Amino acid sequence: MPRVPEILEVESYRRLCDQVVGARITRGFADAYLGKKLASPATWARAVKGLIVTGTARRGKLLLLETDGPTLGIRFGMTGVLLLDTEAGIEGLFYGPHTFREEWVRGGLEFADGRRLLVHDPRRLARVEIEPDLDELGPDALTITRRQFDVALAVERGEGPAIKARLLDQSRIAGVGNLLADEALFRAGVDPHTPLARLDDARRTALYRALRSTTRTLAQRGGSHLGDHMAARLRGGVCPRDGESMAIATIGGRTTYWCPRHQH
DNA sequence: AGAAAGCCTCGGCCGC
DNA sequence: TGCGGCCGAGGCTTTC
Numbered sequence: 001m002p003r004v005p006e007i008l009e010v011e012s013y014r015r016l017c018d019q020v021v022g023a024r025i026t027r028g029f030a031d032a033y034l035g036k037k038l039a040s041p042a043t044w045a046r047a048v049k050g051l052i053v054t055g056t057a058r059r060g061k062l063l064l065l066e067t068d069g070p071t072l073g074i075r076f077g078m079t080g081v082l083l084l085d086t087e088a089g090i091e092g093l094f095y096g097p098h099t100f101r102e103e104w105v106r107g108g109l110e111f112a113d114g115r116r117l118l119v120h121d122p123r124r125l126a127r128v129e130i131e132p133d134l135d136e137l138g139p140d141a142l143t144i145t146r147r148q149f150d151v152a153l154a155v156e157r158g159e160g161p162a163i164k165a166r167l168l169d170q171s172r173i174a175g176v177g178n179l180l181a182d183e184a185l186f187r188a189g190v191d192p193h194t195p196l197a198r199l200d201d202a203r204r205t206a207l208y209r210a211l212r213s214t215t216r217t218l219a220q221r222g223g224s225h226l227g228d229h230m231a232a233r234l235r236g237g238v239c240p241r242d243g244e245s246m247a248i249a250t251i252g253g254r255t256t257y258w259c260p261r262h263q264h
Numbered sequence: 265a266g267a268a269a270g271c272c273t274c275g276g277c278c279g280c
Numbered sequence: 281t282g283c284g285g286c287c288g289a290g291g292c293t294t295t296c
Contacts, residue, residue, distance in 0.1 A: 004269035033293085061270075078270050079294080083289065123294045125270060157279070170271085178269045224269075233269095253288065255268075 003223055005076035006177035006224035007141055008215065010061050013074075017056040017065060020084070023111040025051045025067075030107035033124040048072065048109060059137050060174025062129075073132035077125025083118040107253035115261040135155050149173070149208045153196055160196030163207070165252030176211070178254040183218070183227035185212040191263045192256050193249075233257050 005013075014150055028048035035041030047070060055066035063082070065072040074082070083100075106126060108118040119126050139148045152172040153163075167181040176184075185192050188210035190203055199207070218226055229246075232239055237246040239259035246257045 006269070075271080077293090078268070080270090123268090123270095123292090125293065127271085156286080165287075168270095180269095182269095250289085253271095253290085255267080 004078050004177070004179070004224070005061065005080055005205075006008065006180055007058075007061055007175035008224050009118065010058055010063050010076060010220050011142065011177075011219075013063050013076070014056045014058045016082060016084050017063070017117070020053050020065075020109075020115065020117060021055060023053055023113060023115070023156045025049060025053070025109050026112050027110040028108070030128050032161055034106040034119060034121070034128055036156055037127045043130065044128055045109065053245050060136055060141055060170055061177065062132060062134075062174070063131070063138065070131045073129035074119065075127045075129070077121060077123060077127070079123040080119055080121040080126035085115055085118075137170055137174040138172045139174065141173050141180070141211065143212075144173060146205075146208055149211075150204065152263050153204060155196045159198065163190060163194045163196060163199060163249050164192035164193060164254075164256055166196055168252045168254060172173060172236055177224060179227060179230075180211075180218070180257075181226045181252075181254075182233075182257055183229055185258060186210075186227070187214060187262060188205075188227040189264070191257050191260075192251050231261075232259075 024050050028045045030041050030044040032041050035044050038044055050068040051064055051069045053067055055065060058062040061075065063074045076082070101119065104120050104122045105118050106121045107128060109118065110116050119128070138152055144152070153166060160166070164181055164185060167176045167184070167241055168178065182192070184207060188203070188206040190199070190207055214227065218224055228240060231237070232246045237257065238244065239246055239261065241259065242261050244259050244261035247260050249256050
């Protein structure tokens with residue numbers, strides 16, 4: 001089963017990074033893909049050398065390393081894993097078989113004490129950033145309040161987009177990935193196509209509670225891929241709640257599974 | 265062989 | 281008709 005770094009996984013990478021708070025960076029490296037958001041890949045090496053890590057943070061799926069200089073950001077794409085030396089941030093968080101290949105290490109940081117923080121990413125969609133712009137991201141999905149949730153679901157005009165598309169919009173709520181979105185909608189009994197304007201207060205409440213329960217339970221279970229509806233996430237899948245055949249469509253650019261019987 | 269759970273860009277469409 | 285913003289589609293990339 002492929003496992004992708006959604007917000008819960010990135011939060012565990014953040015905790016892993018707590019171990020390097022206080023350490024001095026002696027060297028940084030990033031290949032052309034990992035450094036794609038920078039002026040050049042060499043920018044990373046120049047910018048990080050000599051910095052002391054002073055803290056860790058996270059906004060949605062963006063991991064932040066605070067330093068005595070610029071804040072460093074790491075995004076993990078679909079297959080990125082953070083390793084401290086050889087210890088994975090999440091045990092076995094790999095795409096496909098649990099393998100490690102040296103050539104999939106796209107970059108990282110080396111510390112004065114010899115430890116190394118490595119970005120392992122087969123599919124090359126992970127990125128590093130320097131002083132990432134947090135204004136582009138909405139409130140964090142793990143701590144969002146009901147009030148903030150209502151703001152995030154506000155409609156500018158017309159019926160608004162499908163609820164699922166809005167949940168995935170990182171500028172509205174930071175950190176809801178495809179799996180979390182489908183799981184929360186499944187738990188709340190809401191059809192992912194529902195236009196925002198047609199979500200009454202009761203359904204917003206149900207969805208907010210479902211988002212909270214989803215992040216909490218899946219964190220306890222150990223990952224974003226351990227949701228109740230995951231078993232139904234395949235061709236011919238059946239709703240684990242009532243046995244109905246799951247519907248499949250692309251919504252908000254992502255493959256969406258839902259149960260037409262209890263999600264409406 | 266086709267589909268993939270993140271993110272980015274582009275183009276079309278809508279409303280002012 | 282013009283413009284800007286919004287939204288969905290498609291691309292990136294490699295893997296199994």
